[in-house]
Every structure is written in C-alpha cells, then in structure tokens.
Amino acid sequence: MKCPCGCGRILELLLIPEAHPRWKLTVDSGGRPTLHPSVWVKDGCRSHFWLRQGQIEWCRDD
Ligand SMILES: [Zn+2]
Incomplete structure (x- = not known):
C-alpha cells in the first residue's frame, strides 16, 4: 500500500509475513479492509494511522 500521507x-x-509486529487484515462483507493494529511509519514521514473499513483514521499523539 502507498503511504496515505501523500509522501509517496x-x-x-503486508508483504512481509515475518514482520514484527504482525498486522492482521480483515475484510468486511462490503470488501472494506481493516488493519489491526495501527500502522506507524517510524522513519521518514512518521505517519501513524489506522485503516478501518477502508478509511484512513489518523492518530495524533500530540
Ligand atoms: Zn508518508
């Protein structure tokens, strides 16, 4: 997936099954993906967001 902040x-x-922590992707009856837990890009743009039912929900710690 492409980073939703627009940094490109x-x-x-999702392509690395051995990755830690491991994300769980579920798809509801409408085909909308939900990812758990949240995604945190620890370098570069430092985005932190949830993907819930196909929608990006931003986390803001500050
Ligand atoms: Zn980004």
Missing part, C-alpha cells in the same frame, strides 16, 4: 512511500508491511 510504499509501505510493504
């Missing part, structure tokens, strides 16, 4: 970075977390 490709987040490959």
